[in-house]
Amino acid sequence: MLSFVLPESLAMLSEKAGRQPYMFADTGLPALLEALLDIGAKTENIKVVIAGGAQIIDQTAEFNIGLKNYEAVTAFFMNNHLSIDHEDIGGISRRTLCLDIGSGCNFIQSQGQGAVHV
Amino acid sequence: MTNVDDIINGIDTLKAIPPVATQIMALAEDENSAMSDITDLISHDPSITASLLKICNSAYFGLSRKVESVRDAITLLGLDQIVELVLLNGTAENFRDEPDGYGLGEGELWHHAVLSAHVAKVLAENHGLANQKHLIFTAGLLKDIGKVIMGRFVAFSYEKINILVHSKGYSFNEAEKEIIGMNHEELGAQIGKKWRFGDKLIYIIRNHHMVDESSRNNPETALVYLADIVCMMMGFGTSLDGLAYRFYGEVLDRMNLAEKDLQNVIFDTGERRQKIEKLLNLV
Numbered sequence: 001m002l003s004f005v006l007p008e009s010l011a012m013l014s015e016k017a018g019r020q021p022y023m024f025a026d027t028g029l030p031a032l033l034e035a036l037l038d039i040g041a042k043t044e045n046i047k048v049v050i051a052g053g054a055q056i057i058d059q060t061a062e063f064n065i066g067l068k069n070y071e072a073v074t075a076f077f078m079n080n081h082l083s084i085d086h087e088d089i090g091g092i093s094r095r096t097l098c099l100d101i102g103s104g105c106n107f108i109q110s111q112g113q114g115a116v117h118v
Numbered sequence: 119m120t121n122v123d124d125i126i127n128g129i130d131t132l133k134a135i136p137p138v139a140t141q142i143m144a145l146a147e148d149e150n151s152a153m154s155d156i157t158d159l160i161s162h163d164p165s166i167t168a169s170l171l172k173i174c175n176s177a178y179f180g181l182s183r184k185v186e187s188v189r190d191a192i193t194l195l196g197l198d199q200i201v202e203l204v205l206l207n208g209t210a211e212n213f214r215d216e217p218d219g220y221g222l223g224e225g226e227l228w229h230h231a232v233l234s235a236h237v238a239k240v241l242a243e244n245h246g247l248a249n250q251k252h253l254i255f256t257a258g259l260l261k262d263i264g265k266v267i268m269g270r271f272v273a274f275s276y277e278k279i280n281i282l283v284h285s286k287g288y289s290f291n292e293a294e295k296e297i298i299g300m301n302h303e304e305l306g307a308q309i310g311k312k313w314r315f316g317d318k319l320i321y322i323i324r325n326h327h328m329v330d331e332s333s334r335n336n337p338e339t340a341l342v343y344l345a346d347i348v349c350m351m352m353g354f355g356t357s358l359d360g361l362a363y364r365f366y367g368e369v370l371d372r373m374n375l376a377e378k379d380l381q382n383v384i385f386d387t388g389e390r391r392q393k394i395e396k397l398l399n400l401v
Contacts, residue, residue, distance in 0.1 A: 005352055005388050011381050016389075023388050056347060057289055059365040062377050065351055065384065092283075093360040094353045111221060111360055 001099050004028045006065065007072035025072035033080065048077055049118050051088040051095040051108045066090070086118040120271050120298045125305060128267040129312050132212050138163040139208030142201055143256055144316065153197055160188045160204060169207050170200065173400050201252055202239075206232065206401045209259055212266050219272030220265055221358035227265060229398060230355020235259035236394050237387050238345035242338075245373060250338055257322035257342045260315075264306030264323075271298050276358070283362050290359035291327050303327055327363055340369050348383050354391075 002022060009017035009024040021027035036046065053070040061067070070089050077084055086108075088095060093110040100106075107115040141159055145151040160166055167188055174185040174195060185191045192200050213228035220227075238258030242251040272279065275297045282293040294301040307324035315323075318338065325333035326342050333339050343366075350361050370380065 005384055006381050011378050012385055016382075016385060020385070020389060023385060054353075054361050056350060056361045056363055056365040057287075060367040063365070063367060063370065063380055065381070091360075092362045094356045111356065111358055 001097065002028050002032045003097075004069070007068040025069060025076060029073065029076045043080075043082065046082060048082055048084045049086045049097070049106050049108070050074075050084055051097050053089040054091055054093055054095070057092065088116070120275070120300075122299050125267065125271055125298070125300055126308055128270070129309050132263075132266060132309065135313055136163070136166065136208045138166050139205055140314065142204050143252060143319075153192060156197065156201070157188050157192060160200070166204055166207065170203060173203055173207070176400050178396055178400055198251070202235075202255060203401065205252075205256055205259060206397075209263075210401050212263065215266075217266050217269035219269035219274075219276065219358075222269075222355065225398075226355045226357065227262060229395070230349055231259050231262060232398055233354050233387065233391065233394055234261065234342070234345045234349050236390065237348050237383065238342050240386065240390075241341040241345060241383065245337075245341065247337060247341065253316075253318055253322075254338055254341055257319055257326070257338070258345050260310070260319070261306065261323050261326040261342055261346065262302060263309050264302035264304070267309075268294065268298070268300075268302040268305050272358075280358075283359075288362075289327070289364050290362040291329065301327075301329075303329075328366055328369065329364075334366055334369050335372065337373070340373055343369060344373070344375075344383070348380075348387055352384060352387060 004025050005023050006012075007025045009021070009027045012024075017024065017027065021031055037043075050073055053066040055064055055066040059066070067090075074084065088108050088110065091110075093113075095111075096109045098107050098109075105117065107117045109115040138159060142156060145156050145159065160170065170188065170191055171185055174181070174191045179195065181194055185194060188200075209231075210228060213231055214225055216222060216224040217227055235255045235258035239251050239255040242248060242254040247254065272294065278297045279290070279293040282288040282296060283290055288296065291301040291303060295304075303324055303326055307320050310320040310323050321333075321336070322339045322342050325336070325339045326346060328334050328339065328343050347363075347365065350356050350363065
């Protein structure tokens with residue numbers, strides 16, 4: 001599981017980006033995929049679930065980090081020929097994601113709503 | 119609509135901020151005050167002194183020798199750090215409980231308050247308002263104090279508020295005002311008046327969501343607003359109100375902040391988060 005906050009490490013000083021690769025989509029997602037493949041994951045068995053990308057009301061395109069994060073994540077999976085199995089994106093609510101390591105069961109909970117199993 | 123007097127009467131249920139915290143705030147803003155004034159003020163309050171020494175001697179600061187006095191603490195950790203610790207210590211109690219209505223868990227409002235305060239202070243230091251950093255830190259810390267009381271009224275009216283937010287395009291504070299008759303920032307300003315905060319602090323608390331257009335030109339308020347936005351975007355202490363507040367791009371434009379600058383603030387906040395969270399457990 002990866003929880004990143006920004007789309008592009010290139011927008012940052014390289015010293016900062018190198019210190020925290022998991023804070024960015026463009027460095028965190030490749031590292032996650034590589035780590036999974038290193039421990040024997042098969043791409044055909046990988047189930048991709050994404051959630052987040054909430055936005056403040058009237059957030060203009062330039063400052064809309066939630067939308068840019070979503071664009072970055074979809075571009076990454078498309079470039080790596082992985083389809084997204086489930087997504088819960090946008091809106092104004094924070095999400096909580098849970099992954100049960102034992103069963104592989106995920107759920108997403110948006111604030112104020114019940115958990116959705118995926 | 120709720121009787122606004124009933125809401126305001128709820129202020130009396132809060133635990134008042136210790137006078138020493140508000141006095142230190144005033145002294146820290148005064149360019150003519152000396153370090154010895156602040157040292158004396160803290161030293162004459164045994165309760166604050168005891169808490170301060172306990173925090174300073176904790177493993178968090180990893181000091182090589184024991185802090186024995188307020189003067190020691192200021193010499194070893196710096197005046198800024200001591201002022202912040204006194205302010206945190208003086209305000210924590212009201213924020214710690216789980217407020218009704220907003221769906222916040224225990225300590226989440228406090229978590230959001232402290233992170234916002236730190237982000238606001240760093241913004242002040244980086245954007246030419248270092249001389250106002252204690253005011254901006256305090257405003258970041260106390261901007262949502264109104265939620266502590268407003269929560270019980272939000273809980274009662276949540277379904278109506280939710281409809282306005284999710285179906286009618288209202289922001290959460292616009293919906294609070296429409297349904298309850300007052301929003302949490304107005305209530306926060308009333309608390310500030312009752313607790314005899316300075317006018318600048320009350321102004322920032324009242325305007326931290328920038329509903330009043332003229333407040334968008336006020337640099338101190340703009341930094342507290344921006345710190346709040348960053349914490350919301352990172353999901354710190356957001357709850358049923360989520361990100362349902364308005365974004366004013368012109369505020370960032372006036373501060374000459376571009377997208378890259380906003381991303382840098384988010385990155386720095388993410389990096390600093392763990393350290394600040396450890397501090398939360400000490401106070």
